[in-house]
Amino acid sequence: MSPTPSDTEARREIRNDLVSGALCLALSAGLATVHFGQSGRLHEATGREPGPALLPEILLLLLAIAGAGLLFRGLRGNRDAGTEPMDMRAALTSAAPPLLALLLLASLLPLRSVIGAGLAFALVGAGLAVLAGRGEKVSILRTAALGGAIAAGFQAVFSHALSVPL
Amino acid sequence: MIDLLAAMLASLTDPVLLGLSFAGVVLGLVFGALPGVSSTMALAVVLPFTYGMETPAAMMLMLAVFFASVYAGSVSAILLNIPGTPGAMFTLLDGHAMARKGQAAQAMAYALIASILGGVVGWVLLVALAPVIAAYALNFGSPEYAAVVFFGLALVAYASSGDTLRGLAAGVIGLLVGVVGRDKVTDVPRFTFGTADLQGGIDIIPLAIGVFGIAEALNMLSRRQDAATAVPASSGPTWPSWRALMPELPTVLRSSAIGTFVGAIPAAGSAVAVALAYAVEKRLSKRPETFGTGLPRGVVAPEAANNACVGGALIPMMTLGIPGDSITAVLIGVLLLHGLRPGPGLFESQPDLILTIYAALFVAIVLTALVAATLGISVYRRILAIPHRLLLSAVLVLCVLGAFSVRNATVDVWVAIFFGGVGFAFLRLGIPVLPLAFGAVLGPLLEDNLRRTLMIHGDPWVFFERPISLVLVVVSLAVLLVPTVTSAILNLRRERQ
Structure with missing residues (x-):
C-alpha cells in the first residue's frame, strides 16, 4: 500500500x-x-x-x-x-540548485578581485538566472545575457550612483 | 495634533520625501503583486538604497514599500489564485472566485478600498495608542524591560510557526548571534573564533538580508515555478456604489481592529490576522455558506485586516523596541544603522522622528490609494509577466550588494550569505526564521537589562517580586511550556490507550 x-x-x-x-x-x-x-x-x-x-x-x-x-x-x-x-533523495535533489546558488554568491568576492567587480557580477548574475530558469523552455543564452546584464547594471548603479567601493 | 498635522504637511510638501514615498509605493506595488515575493523580501532589496539617506527619508521609503506591498499581495491572489504575500492567503478564496465570474476589477476595487480604510484605522490606533504605551513604558526599570523582551521572544517562539520547540531553538540561536563580539562591560570577546571581523558583533542588517532576502529567494529557487496562469478577462476598473459599500463598513471596522491588535502581538503577523478576521465575518454572517463563492465581504475582511496590521506592528516597535513582525525587525535595523534605538526613549529624544514616522505611513496610505486606483488590470498583467528567473537572479545580486553597502565590508557579505544558507536550511526543516532575527535584534537588549537587574538587585528573584515583571515572566513561561507539556501528556495518554 x-x-x-x-x-x-x-x-x-x-x-x-x-x-x-x-x-x-x-x-x-x-x-x-x-x-x-x-x-x-x-x-x-x-x-x-x-x-x-x-x-x-x-x-x-x-x-x-x-x-x-x-x-x-x-x-x-x-x-x-x-x-x-x-x-531523503527528493529532499537532497531539490536542495541542489539553492546550494549551487549559494556557491555562486560565495564566488563573487574572490572573482571580484580576479576579474573585476563588473564582470564578476555579470557572470554570477548570468549563472543565477540560468539556474533559476532551469527546466523552462527558454533560450539559455538569452537568459544568461539578460541575467548578466541586470546584475552588471545593478553593480554599476551601486558603484557609480551610490559611490559604493565595490 | 497640530505638530502631527505640521509633520504631515511638511512630508507632503517636501518634493524629495514625497518622491521617495511615491517610489516606495510603486516598488511595493510591483514586489507585492509578484507571487512569492514577500513584503520582507521587498524591503531587503530596497534597504541598501537607504544607507546614505537621512533617517526620515529612509523611513518614508521603507514604510511606503511596506504598506503598498501588503496591499498588492491581493493582486495575484485575485488574478492568479496565488497569494502575493502571506496576508493575502484568504483574499484569494472570494477574490479569485469573483475574478472567475468576470468581476476581477470589482474584486480589486473592494480590496483597495478595504486596504486603505484598514490602513487608516491601523494608523489612527497607532497614533492614539503609541504615545500612551511609550509613556507607561518610560516607568519601566531594567527588570520590567528584561521581562518584556523575554515575553516578546516567548510569543515569537510560540506564534511564528505553531511549533514552540523549533521556535524556541531558533530564538535561542538568534540570541546567541546577538552576544557574538566583545562584551560591552568587560571587553571580553565571545564566540569571535579569533577573527577581528567578529569583534564588533554581527550586524543585524546583513543578517536580515540573509534570512529574509537570500533564504526566501533560495527557497523559491528550489521549487519549480508553475507556468504562468492566465489572468482572467475583465472590464475596466469598476467601483462599487455607496449602496453596495455601506454594508461592508462594519466588516472593515471589525477586521481593522482585529488586524491592528493582532499586528501588535510580536510575530502573530498578518497571516493570523486575516484568518481571524475572515473567521469572525463568516461566523457573524447569516449565510456563511456563501463565503468562498465570490462574496465581496470575503475580500474586504482579510484586506482590511492585513493592512491594519502595518500600524499595529509599528506599535511594539516604536514603544518598546520589540519588532511586531519580520518587516519591523528590518525597520529596527534601519534605525540602529542611523544610531537610533527604538523604544520609549525615542519619544522623548526624537519626537520629530516619531511624527515623521506617523506622517510617512499616512502619506504611504494616501499615495497607495492614488497610484493603485489609477492602475488598470493591464498594468498588473505586465507586472505578473516578469520572468521569475530574472527576478530571482536580480534579488540575489541586490542582496549581496545591499549587504556589502552597509559598511563597505566584505565580512557583511559573508554574514548575509551564511545566514541565507542558515535561513534556507531552517525553511526546509520547518524551523521558523523569524525568531532567529528577533533573537539577534533583542539579544543585546535582553543581556543589558538582565545584567543591570542582577547588578542592581543582586538576586534573580526580583523578577518575581515586581508585579509587571512577575506577570510577564509567568505568562512567558506558560506560553513556552504549556503547549509542549500538553502535547507530551496527550501523546502519553494516546500511547496508554
Whole structure:
C-alpha cells in the first residue's frame, strides 16, 4: 500500500525533528567547546556575577534542551511510524540548485578581485538566472545575457550612483 | 495634533520625501503583486538604497514599500489564485472566485478600498495608542524591560510557526548571534573564533538580508515555478456604489481592529490576522455558506485586516523596541544603522522622528490609494509577466550588494550569505526564521537589562517580586511550556490507550 499524503507529511516532520534536534545539539556542543575552551578573562569575569559568560551559558543550556527535546520527539515519532526508511533523495535533489546558488554568491568576492567587480557580477548574475530558469523552455543564452546584464547594471548603479567601493 | 498635522504637511510638501514615498509605493506595488515575493523580501532589496539617506527619508521609503506591498499581495491572489504575500492567503478564496465570474476589477476595487480604510484605522490606533504605551513604558526599570523582551521572544517562539520547540531553538540561536563580539562591560570577546571581523558583533542588517532576502529567494529557487496562469478577462476598473459599500463598513471596522491588535502581538503577523478576521465575518454572517463563492465581504475582511496590521506592528516597535513582525525587525535595523534605538526613549529624544514616522505611513496610505486606483488590470498583467528567473537572479545580486553597502565590508557579505544558507536550511526543516532575527535584534537588549537587574538587585528573584515583571515572566513561561507539556501528556495518554 502506498503512503498517503498525511503519512508523507508526518514522516517529513519526524525527519525534520531528528535533523534539527541533532543540529541543535551539535551546535550547542560545538559552541560550548569554543566557549569553555577560551582561556582567561571570560571565565574570571564570571566570578563577578553577572559576568559576560552568564547569558551565553544560559543560552547554550537552553539550546541543548531544545535540541534534546526535538531529538526525543523525532525518535518517538520514528518508533511509532515503523521502520520504513525515509526517502531523503527528493529532499537532497531539490536542495541542489539553492546550494549551487549559494556557491555562486560565495564566488563573487574572490572573482571580484580576479576579474573585476563588473564582470564578476555579470557572470554570477548570468549563472543565477540560468539556474533559476532551469527546466523552462527558454533560450539559455538569452537568459544568461539578460541575467548578466541586470546584475552588471545593478553593480554599476551601486558603484557609480551610490559611490559604493565595490 | 497640530505638530502631527505640521509633520504631515511638511512630508507632503517636501518634493524629495514625497518622491521617495511615491517610489516606495510603486516598488511595493510591483514586489507585492509578484507571487512569492514577500513584503520582507521587498524591503531587503530596497534597504541598501537607504544607507546614505537621512533617517526620515529612509523611513518614508521603507514604510511606503511596506504598506503598498501588503496591499498588492491581493493582486495575484485575485488574478492568479496565488497569494502575493502571506496576508493575502484568504483574499484569494472570494477574490479569485469573483475574478472567475468576470468581476476581477470589482474584486480589486473592494480590496483597495478595504486596504486603505484598514490602513487608516491601523494608523489612527497607532497614533492614539503609541504615545500612551511609550509613556507607561518610560516607568519601566531594567527588570520590567528584561521581562518584556523575554515575553516578546516567548510569543515569537510560540506564534511564528505553531511549533514552540523549533521556535524556541531558533530564538535561542538568534540570541546567541546577538552576544557574538566583545562584551560591552568587560571587553571580553565571545564566540569571535579569533577573527577581528567578529569583534564588533554581527550586524543585524546583513543578517536580515540573509534570512529574509537570500533564504526566501533560495527557497523559491528550489521549487519549480508553475507556468504562468492566465489572468482572467475583465472590464475596466469598476467601483462599487455607496449602496453596495455601506454594508461592508462594519466588516472593515471589525477586521481593522482585529488586524491592528493582532499586528501588535510580536510575530502573530498578518497571516493570523486575516484568518481571524475572515473567521469572525463568516461566523457573524447569516449565510456563511456563501463565503468562498465570490462574496465581496470575503475580500474586504482579510484586506482590511492585513493592512491594519502595518500600524499595529509599528506599535511594539516604536514603544518598546520589540519588532511586531519580520518587516519591523528590518525597520529596527534601519534605525540602529542611523544610531537610533527604538523604544520609549525615542519619544522623548526624537519626537520629530516619531511624527515623521506617523506622517510617512499616512502619506504611504494616501499615495497607495492614488497610484493603485489609477492602475488598470493591464498594468498588473505586465507586472505578473516578469520572468521569475530574472527576478530571482536580480534579488540575489541586490542582496549581496545591499549587504556589502552597509559598511563597505566584505565580512557583511559573508554574514548575509551564511545566514541565507542558515535561513534556507531552517525553511526546509520547518524551523521558523523569524525568531532567529528577533533573537539577534533583542539579544543585546535582553543581556543589558538582565545584567543591570542582577547588578542592581543582586538576586534573580526580583523578577518575581515586581508585579509587571512577575506577570510577564509567568505568562512567558506558560506560553513556552504549556503547549509542549500538553502535547507530551496527550501523546502519553494516546500511547496508554
